[in-house]
Amino acid sequence: MGSLPTESLSVEEHQQQQVEMDDTSRTERARWLLNSPDPPSIWHELAGSIREAFVPRNKLSSSSRVKQTWRRSAFSFLRGLFPILNWGRNYKASKFKSDLMAGLTLASLSIPQSIGYANLAKLDPQYGLYTSVIPPLIYALMGSSREIAIGPVAVVSMLLSALMQNVQDPAADPVAYRKLVFTVTFFAGVFQSVFGLFRLGFLVDFLSHAAIVGFMAGAAIVIGLQQLKGLLGISHFTNKTDVVSVLGSVFSSLHHSYWYPLNFVLGCSFLIFLLIARFIGRRNKKLFWLPAIAPLLSVILSTLIVYLTKADKHGVKIVKHIKGGLNPSSAHQLQLTGPHLGQTAKIGLISAVVALTEAIAVGRSFASIKGYHLDGNKEMVAMGFMNIVGSLTSCYVATGSFSRTAVNFSAGCQTVVSNIVMAITVLLSLELFTSLLYYTPIAILASIILSALPGLIDINEAINIYKVDKLDFLACIGAFLGVLFASVEIGLLAAVTISFAKILLNAVRPGIELQGRLPRTDTYGDISQFPMAIKTPGILTIRINSALFCFANANFIRERIMRWVTEEQDELEETTKRTIQAVIIDMSNSMNIDTSGILVLEELHKKLASNGIELVMASPRWQVIHKLKSAKLLDRIGKGCVYLSVAEAMEACLTSKFAALSNC
Template identity: 80%
Template sequence: MEELQFEMEDTRRMERPQWVLNSPDPPGLWHELIGTVKEALFPHGNKLSSSSTKQDQSRGIVSFLQGLFPIISWGRNYKASKFKNDLLAGLTLASLSIPQSIGYANLAKLDPQYGLYTSVVPPLIYAFMGSSREIAIGPVAVVSLLLSSMIQKIEDPIADPIAYRNLVFTVTFFAGTFQAVFGLLRLGFLVDFLSHAAIVGFMGGAAIVIGLQQLKGLLGISHFTNKTDVVSVLKAVFRSVHHPWSPLNFVLGCSFLIFILITRFIGRRNKKLFWLPAIAPLISVILSTLIVYLTKADEHGVKIVKHFKGGLNPSSAHQLQFNGPHVGQAAKTGLICAIIALTEAIAVGRSFASIKGYHIDGNKEMVAMGFTNIAGSLTSCYVATGSFSRTAVNFSAGCETLVSNIVMAITVLISLELLTKLLYFTPIAILASIILSALPGLIDINEAYNIWKVDKLDFLACIGAFFGVLFASVEIGLLAAVGISFGKIILNSIRPGTDVLGRLEGTNIFCDINQYPMATKIPGILIIRLNSGLLCFANANFIRERIMRWVTEKDETEENTKGKIRLVILDMSNVMNIDTSGILMLEELHKKLASQGIELAVANPRWQVIHKLKVAKFVDKIGKGCVFLTVSEAVDACFGSKMVDLSHC
């Protein structure tokens, strides 16, 4: 009876490697591409085909519409009680959005109304297509700085404001197009090229640069540099000392900056007063405008907004430039803005979604943001994304759904219709103080310190982005961050970890002997785990040399013992894919080991890997009996008294 059980176990053990060898071919590249698009458009798996029933087709259409417009799903259960909370949140959000939008338009070198336009159409579009409940869409400081710093190198906003504005709309269209394509093709990983550490450094550097840029408005300086690096800005400030400037701008701006910061301190101390720091910027704009109007301070050196065009968003479709000499530069700028805007929006959305206990799909968010910015480019808006400060206000105000964005957009639209003439006397120093008050949230010193403690290479990317933005330009800072992050990836790819495995006593578990010293090596067998997702040209030679060095060292130390290596087992469970260089390396490794009388076995190869090894005839060269489902079965095949004899390999 016992012998029969052994025979049955031997039979099953011989069958299991066939599961690996006889697995079906994996899907091709084109099939995967089509699948990703279908998954983005039909999230519930419904398909439309000529053979489908009318009911299936209707379900597919509904699934498509629900994936594209999430408001169809949550709108069915929307109640009046939720609207009460959304109305309060939307009005609170608008009170912060109006002054911030005007200030950010100034930062982007655009007329004030374009900031308000960007707080009308993009939030409305996102409300129908977005999946985050709390995110507040509109202009943000970092993207505004990015636009002005890159586009003013192509068109001068002072010498030719119309050409500059047209280029901004064109860049916004390209940014939206890139974002939509990223989402439809499920290319969310492109955003991850900007690592968390790089974003922390980039945001910190950008916040300081933005703050220094506001010295122009805060001091009432007429002649200022267009460069964004800290050296050029400080030179411009020191040069202005020898030119006429009005201290009234500084006194007015600093007074209301202190007021805004005090209200923020009170709001943090007392959560019930969350609305106080939210409406403080709007109160500052109203009071400062009244002060200037009543005292005629504009005649005594206080700089004011002056020209302010109101009304509905005008069409800008005819202003997009696709045939001019700067199309390529506009597309490049649009790509950079698209990635930065997506990174900020997805980070903000996921942060608040985790608090509420739900998940947002990054690819769907890309599609929503893409169509939001495409529509914005056609309606006189520039690149919009999720704002952390306004989202925090929206969350604190108790928003339930994206209806708060709709309320905010309608409120801003009413302001454009009724209040723009009253904003004629708004001092520019107040806009500068509002922007300055929002910057501390972009500088996260504690997170930078945590990055330093956890990963020094990550901290290098953080510092590279920070100093690149601070002392060179926004583009250089981004390039430094991405370059260092790529360098880290390349370093890990060309020098992947390779572990020698041993068995934990009393189990069939094999693990790294350095991490688990109690694990014991199997006499005569060298088990190596490859810790690289891709076995390719970049790391193939390194891995081969490492394996041969281990074989040589082990044989030299155990030359006169019974522990001389007879078998090398490669645990390939971590290897997701392999290229021709990787296969060639395995063939060379097999030949070198065979010349020394050592067999080579492969354990747990993944789907793509075993498929390519079969196509390349590598399995035929080492023998089908040398491919195993697990490391344990490969070891048993060598030493089990009732197991498969490895000499048949």
């Protein structure tokens, strides 16, 4: 009997030692957080971003940096800037055969489309052809996509004409208008380059996928309605882009007989031919070349018809003179001073974002099919440089075209050499064949543009967006209706505003959830999502589901936490006559915090402490712990309130709770 107290005492001592060891381990792991090095400064991250944009990552290891000579470092930089230096060394003749055929097929589609898109941008036809020469060559040197086809596109062409007409009327002074377009192209290239150099690709994402779907569909309809001018041979047409103004102008012209039926007959005949060719190409993949070559055949046949029948004498409108030859320099035409500088810069920014969004979406779509990754920031740099050079060589904003990229892919391209072949072919056409296009009817260019528009309208994707996310669908519809019934700017503004509103709604009212321990695990989950989760009496566990704990949501978080504390306190007092001992805040989802968030944490600590409740923080991220230390908040509330995980915080709270009970 006398040995029992001794055994009991030894067991108690053993338990006490175990508790002390656990406390020591938790304290040590908490120090990993508290003593972690300071995160890199914003300037350090900026310099790293620029370096990563050009220097391959495998060249940035510490051992390599020590051993690399200046020459090898320079070569690594050049390989990052010009990807062609990487894959060009292993380029084989078998690949060139595929790229040659793809490039020639691409050129047959690009030549008539480029002329039509230049007309859509209110520029002379040769500027569309110029834009299919220099930008593809620059992209071939700097771009990382193997399939993307570079040149003018319908949406950007329409965007430029719609926005630029408010600055300069192309009909009143085409030379001044053209100079401003080159200036816009220069600014677009500068913005694109800056986005890529400073890893600002997220700015492009402000135009969400849903917004782009709606914008593209609205733009396709507007572009299609504007082609009625060429399809009907209308002389007087509105400069506005909204559907009401365009249809009003069409009906007015029809009513007063300001149109010529021969244009309509010729255009519709070849439009039917183009649509049939597209249908056959989709049904039979081996005939992919038919829809690709159909536009060029249409141009050749319609030009012959007009020339042989003298249809231009009977009201059929024709292209007339197209200036041939190499791209002339336009560096002296850039308007970098003057009253329109701010407006051209703004239009350049809008064009840059829209062009990048389309190009990166197209490039990533086909890259995923081929199974390789496309670096968005490098793409931005490549697009930027090609548009800067393009602005100096009589080109307007170029980007990746979905329809031409699909043709390039179907034709079996292996690398961007297909773009080089296409550019050389267009250049030869400028040198040799532009005089043959004098009698090309405008109606054919309109029918070519109309035949390419169905690919921009994705009804199935809009339905899918509606099923998945109603707020995303609202952005989609906002962009669509804005472009259709107001203007391009209004459509873009509506899309961005709704997308921003969605972001702000999530930021201002973030998800804040009560957590419980999942049975037979150390994992804590939302009790609403996991009804089987077990709540610990006297300890409230809360997770903040917001990447940024900031001024926008700090007060909302404080009020929600205090409300839950009050509700839990009342419930405990009614059922168990106990009180809340601690509140654990899981900060694993909060990537950063600002001064407002720090102030709210301090206020929470004071309010809870006045009621005898301990505030505990679990899993704060690197930037958060750094700012808490910089603000000396941990010195004021105690460094013992920070733990590596919710499980450890809970264990520490339970240990202190039982210790308090045993002391009582």
